[in-house]
Amino acid sequence: MDLHRVRRLAGVLIASQLRSGRSTSDPESFFGTPGFLAVIDTAAFAGAALLAWLAVRVSGLPTAAWAQLVGPLLPFLPLVGLSVVLVAGTMFELTATVRFSGSDAAHWLPLDPSEYAMASATAIAFSYSPSIALALGGVLPVAFVSGTFVPYLVAAGLSVVALLQGGLVIEIVRAVGQRAGAVAASRGGRATLVVRAALLILVILAVQLAFNPVVLLAVVHDLASVLIVTAIVPFLWSTQTVFDVLRGDPWLALAFGAGQVAFLGVLVDLAGWARARYWVPAGSEADVGPVRFAAGHPWFSAAGLSAPESAVAAKDLKGFVRRREMMPTLVVPVVFVVLIFLEGGSLGALGVVLWLGWIVGFFGLILATTSVGQERRSLQLLLATPITPRGLHRAKVAAVLVPVLIASVLVGAAVGVYFGFDPVHALALVAISATAGVELTLWGLVFAARYSDFQDRPRPQFLRPSGMLAATASGTVLLFAFLVPAAFALAATGMTAIVAGLVATAIAVGFGVLSIVWSRSGFEALFRELPF
Amino acid sequence: MAGPLAPLPSGPDESPDLAALEVEGISKTYGSVRALTDVSLSVRTGRIVGLLGPNGAGKSTTMKAVLGLVRPDAGRIRLFGQDVAADPPRAKQQIGYVPESPALYEFLTGAEYLDFVADMYGLDAATRTPRIQQFLAGFELAGHEGSLISGYSQGMKQKVALIAALVHRPRLLVLDEPLNGLDPRAARVTKDLLRNLASHEGVAVLFSTHVLEIAQAICDQVVILSRGTVLASGTMEALRARAGLAGSGLEDVFLSLTGTGDLGDVVAALAR
Structure with missing residues (x-):
């Protein structure tokens, strides 16, 4: 493997992500170079370290207390990196536009498959590195005062290894998925498209749930004390290594640490093999x-609706x-719905209404803002x-409302039944979630008309960040302005319920009308001149 | 399956002298960049006008302005005597457009895309089906129409874009380098079809290309743009006379008029 070529290609892949779509920006700009990500990493690390150091100084806790806190935390640092890369990677790398994920631009170069896999994994790891920089920065002062600096250094090193491992896993899944997609495409048939989408959603969903930091840490915390489990799962060898360093068992730590680095080598070979064996150029007919x-x-x-x-x-x-x-866009609400069923017991009726309304409302907002x-x-x-x-x-209202209304009816009914709502309240739950969906759909189009991003990017954002920020912030306020009285109307009885219901209706209708007026004027502006 | 491309059913009875498109003194500025300065041209029914110019001359911007996709800072554009800005949907209904790089919906099949376009122009099923099938056969796309566009080659995408521009039988065709990526047969079909549509159906065509032989072969008139201004316009004979190159081909005339004629030193330097 020619590491110089790997480094050059990784740099180009990172720059391609940073620069894509910036047709008007200066190609010489520092913001389009890997160095920019390094600066973000450094800033995240230093900022988190500073805040943590201030917290340590202000709290005045004894060293033993910090040691007690950091002891269970350090072994999981590498897993944070792995978790972030896998969760975000399956979400954004596996769903990247075919034209970019095809990487046909690099295929004609004299590259070894392993070199490409390593370069791509490095680019992926580097893209998500600010998260681990934040975590490492936050833990550094605590590790320092608690006398666990050496285990911290080991955890930090293994976190970098974990980032790369995550990137390589994404590369392996991508190569296999590319072939599976091509095979499915060659079989043909309209159902193929639905099956292909369903499989991709399932893969993303499974990874989202399995590597969700909350779920992952809970599971690993239970398993980590059992050496036999960590010994047979290579991804946990980093955790075991740090545990052993903390326990003062250097030989076992060395064995697991070396094993983890060796496993990285195995993944590089595996990713190269998968690429050579399964990769097919994108865009097969x-x-x-x-x-x-x-x-x-x-x-x-x-x-x-008219014909057009x-x-x-x-x-x-x-x-x-x-x-x-x-x-x-389709997976995120499903993850949250699953979390309702997992955490629903502690929510209560009011909480269920707010949670469900929030999910359906934001589903509508995201679909509308990206439409x-x-x-x-x-x-x-x-x-x-x-x-x-x-x-x-x-047309855009109709296209978004179809999935939003279907989701609100299906999920509202399922949640109503699961939590034992009577038929009237279950129906009200469906109506509230559907209204939330409609409201934020109309609101989202206000921003879609004004802040849409039409640039081709590997990870398309569809809406400019400023628009997404404004839509999310204002949408949250609008949503809860409706949901809180609506939930009260559902939970209360008598006059209180009637008044709360009227308030919720007035808010929904008022903002609905405003949204329609503002979004229509935005569409008029969109038609005045092509925005690119 | 329908046979190869036959002449389309006769369109509206156009008067040969009717001005289909009149662009009158349009200017456009993007920030500090002046894209168009006082550009005027006209396309009469049944005529093919070639829009030529170096890269960045303003050809695509002019065409987008005709479609209402770019709003000129000054000037006026009339389609069959009507200001296009007064009723854009009505104007667009009469235009068929192929952009420089057609970005089709790649998640649709070729057939679904053409069905979508037919819906946009309000064609009923009885009208669209034989017409689309005729075009698919003529451009040798029959058998591929059920496949996703994402799997098409560049030439196949270009053919779909061309069919989409023609399917509603527009009275004005605005074609921005329509022969890009086409195989020789499809390019020949397109050229002959444009000539046929112009001479028999009275369709007006505004056509840009960098292949000057094609422009010379099919255009009745040529407009040469450079740096956002009209450098010269007229028939081939008029342009030759203006350039003082009687008997020369369009390439020599073009290079002479755009001031890029002396390329010997450049070629020699590149060959070293």
Whole structure:
């Protein structure tokens, strides 16, 4: 393996992510170089260390107390890195746009598969390194005062190894997934697309739940005391190494530590092998099924949409299940719904209403805010057709409301049954969550019309960060302004319930009308000139 | 399956002298960059006008302005006598457009995309089906229409973009380098089709290309843009006369008019 080539390629892959879509930015800008990430790492590390040091100074706790705190924490530091890379990696790397994940630009170069895998894993690890820099910075002062600096250094080193391991696992899954996708595509059939999407969602969901830091730490904490378990799971050897250093068993620590580094080598070979064995160029032709030309879409037409509006809405719905980059949007609410069922016992009826309304509302907000940006460069062709701004607005509302309303009915009913709501309250729960979904859908379009990002990126963001921030902050306020009185209306009885219900309705209607007016004016502006 | 491309059913009865497109003194500035300065051109029904110019000359910006995708800072654009800004959807209904780099919805199949476009232009099923099938056969895409566009080659995508621009039988075609990536047969089909549409159906065509032989072969008139301004316009003969290159090809005329004619030193330096 030529490490110089690996380093050069990793640098290009990182720069490609940082610079993608910045058509107007200066290519010489420092913000588009790996050095920028290094500065973020350093700032995150130093900032967290400073805050932790201040906390140590202010608290005045004795050394023993800090040792008690940091002792159980240090062994899990490497797992934090692994967890972050796997959770974020499956979410964003596996769902990257085909054109970017295809990496065809590098295929013609005289690269060994292992070199590419290592370079890509390094780029992935570096992309998510600020999280581990934050964790390491936060623990440093505590480790220093508690006399566990040496175990800290071991944990820090193994955290870097864990980051790379996570990146390599992503590379292996990506290579295998690419082949699986190509095989599925070669079999053809319309169902293939749904199955392919469902499998990707399942993989992401499984990793999201399995490597969710809360779940992971709970499981590992229970297992870590059992040496036999950590001994047979290589990903836990880092944890075991730090445990052994803390316990003063250097030989066992050395064995597990060396094993962990050796396992990294095995993963490099495995990733190279997987790439050589399974990788196929992106974009193989997939026959989806019999061809039928038909005008219009009866369901949308019945809802009052014109032919062009129906066409856009139907096209967007196909995009939801066929576009890999849309998968995170579909997975995140599912993760939260699963958490409702896991944690629901402690929430209470009021909490369930707020939690469910929040999930459905934010599902609507995310779908709506991304609904215009996901047109990307195709917006040029869309705006060249005779659709009107108001027509496009109606189409986007319809396209988002279909999944949002389906989700609110299905999840609302399931939650209602699971938590023993009577039929009337279960129905009210569905109505509240559906209203929350509609409200934030309309609100999200206000931002979609103004802040959409149409640039092609490996990890598309569809909405500019400033827009996402503004939409999330204002959406949260708006959502809870409606949900709190609505939840009270559900939980209370008599006059209180009626008043709370009226307040919730007034808020929903008022903001709904405002959202429609503002989003329509945004769509008018969008049509005035192509935004790229 | 329908046979190869036949002439389309006859369109509206256009008067040969009717101005289909009139661009009158449009200017456009992006920040500090002046993209267009007082650009004027016209395309009459049944005529093919070639828009030529070096990279960055303003050809795509002009075409986008015709579509209403770019809003000129000054000037006016009329389509069949109507200001396009007055009723953009009505204007767009009459235009077929192929952008420089068509970004199609890659998660749709070719057939789904063309069905989507037909819906956008309000074509009923009875009209769209034979027309799309005819185009698919003519461009040798039949058999691939059920596949996702993401798996298409660049040439196949370009063919889909061309069909999408033609399927609603527009009265004006705005084609930004429409032959990009096409195989020789498809390029020939496209050129012959444009000539056919112009001469028999009265379709007006505004056409940009860097391949000057193509422009010379099919354009009735040529407009040469450079740095956002119209450098010259007229028939081939008029341009030759202006350049003082009677009997020369369009390439020599173009290089002479755009001031990029003396390339000997550049080539010699590159060959070293």
